[in-house]
Amino acid sequence: MARGEVKASWRKPAGMLAILLLILVWVVLVASFSAEIGSLPILVQLVIYVVLGIVWIAPLKPLLLWMETGRWRMRRD
Template sequence: MSEPSWRKPAGVLAILALILIWVALIASLSNVIGGLVWPLQLIVYVVTGIIWIAPLKPMLRWMETGRWRA
């Protein structure tokens, strides 16, 4: 039986930190975004709601294998 990896708990904490930082960044821009017309607001929030997912694949790969790239 192999020893449990420290990468999984570290990765989970990194993902949570990423989410918190992203939320704080977008929330800090809420006055600017709120000044846009609603269709632009919708686009901004949809795009920023999807962008944070991009770093997850390499992070999850690292958590499982210890490598950033395939």
């Protein structure tokens, strides 16, 4: 490999597909409970949907780290 040349990694396309799959699964899961959530008072619905809208981000940190480095956890040097 020439100096300065970067080798393409399969982790980034695989990670992007994993992110899209995660979003799809999360949307289907939340939508499957929409009838139960819809029967609750509007302010409770607001809190539930805000929390559910944020929670799906939690698994992204290790996935993005893996996409960049190939490791699931940061090194503790």
